[in-house]
Amino acid sequence: MSTESVAGTGRTYEIRALTSETWDVFADLNERMGGLFGGCWCVAFHAEREDHVPGPEGNRAFKKTMVEEGIAHAALVMDGEQAVAWAEYGTPVELPDIHHRKQYDAEKDTDPDYRVTCIRVDKARRREGLAEVALRGALELIAAAGGGTVEGYPHDLTHVTKKTSSSWLYNGTRSMYERVGFAYDRPKGMKNCVMSIEVPPAR
Template identity: 65%
Template sequence: MASESSYTIARLGPETWPAFDALVQRHNGIFGGCWCIWFHPDGPERGQGAEANRALKKAYVEQGKAHAALVMDGDEAIAWAEYGTPVELPSIHHRKEYDATKSADPDYRITCVFVDKRYRRQGVTELAITGALDLIAQAGGGRVESYPHDLTDQTKKLSSSFVYNGTRRLYERLGFTYDRPKGLRNCVMVKVVEPA
């Protein structure tokens, strides 16, 4: 596991955009040029290719509508955990099922976690999620949901490139509780974060 003292957490913003941009560029735009905009609201740029997705993500960052905890190794971003309000991140997988089974909207969602391929399987995903929770606490805290893969009954190993938001076991270690299933292999995990 990564040592917490080895890395720092930085908030995604205009001043950290170059580090985030470099991380995504090193990985060819992430998931075929997504630029981690899939969970944001629809817009004319979305889905128009990697450069349009990049421009949209940068605009969201500049407007303060895109949030993430960046795990930094010196000046280099090596991972992120995207978080935001349901208004900022409305596009979640299995949305119809989610809406039909929810009792209330969360204050925040953690929707995507990505780790540089050179740093995988070293505990960096956990650092990114913990960083997001710390930033949420600084913003006032509240009910936080995430939608990880539920691999508790799975015998076949799943490639880490498909586990875009971690696993149920990871979130349980971080103090989240299981709420309900969502889709075939995902679930809703919940944690109340106290204000910092």
Template identity: 60%
Template sequence: MSDYTINALTPETFGDFAALVERNKGMFANCWCTWFHPEDRDPDTTTEDNKSFKQRRVDEGIAHAALVYDGDLAIAWAEYGTPDELPRIHHRKEYLATAEQLPDYRITCIQVERVHRGQGLASVALRGAVDLIAQAGGGVVEGYPHDTGGVRKKNSSFLYNGTRTMYEREGFTYDRPKGLGNCVMVRKVAPAQR
């Protein structure tokens, strides 16, 4: 895994992110990893609208992700941000009814390019997001993976945020269920030493 590097999604790396998404046909119905952002755009968006919306948010510094690189090629990512940046989570009503407090950061989507799946890159992306959060000052981080009971029951294409087991391996602890097949995982991330 040491051959992979992590870079933050920034205006300078947006082209690498765009190339990754375009190679994979927009990921999840051409979402461009915009679904979890606020609903401040037309709901009848096109693929190009989603791309433009994502790029604007990156340019404004209100969209974050850890990009996993193999050499110069971005091959995976983990989207993260504050609850204000990423308010649209699945099962939100249930989540809010059972939450004692909101986290400082959320990890909402982890994607690995199809041809690179099965190599542990979702974990690399998750670690990359945690490292970037630490560099930003750390805090309480939540993820919302699929709780498969330790058994892969779903095609990896549908595990948009990894599995509970993967989060546990990366130091997250189980907090509570969320919906029928997901859960809330929590980790306190210390600020990075400067």
């Protein structure tokens, strides 16, 4: 466990890894948010398996199984005993099904050690800087696991003039990743991009 703070607010949050022991607080956050997009339970980027039953309840069970097997990872942002945000991360083997994958595979030089695929914040707690707290938390957990090259695929709003609802920013924004230290690599799709950072192992 570690802590992360929101700059300029004095607020500090505990970071916990998603494990069997923290499943209940993760599930509570998802249930408060209606299971995310159509009840996806954040399984969309995982490799499909025969034991995955489609639908919200099947997605929930599938996610829980992968957590128990140690192949589904996330940084949970805790406010007291309640999770208020999380960032999903994992290896490319664990999270192969990213958006715009055909383009990504055609343009990549190599795969990263880890990728961040989804960052979500409790809809009652948005615009408090918690997405950035979750991203920093994910990098801390990756450092604790030995570090490596980490990619993220945020929304690039550099040339977007129309306001975008935060509910659709499933992986944060380019500017947020830049604040955390990621470097821009290339565009991906119409409004996303590839960014990366080298995370040293924790001492």
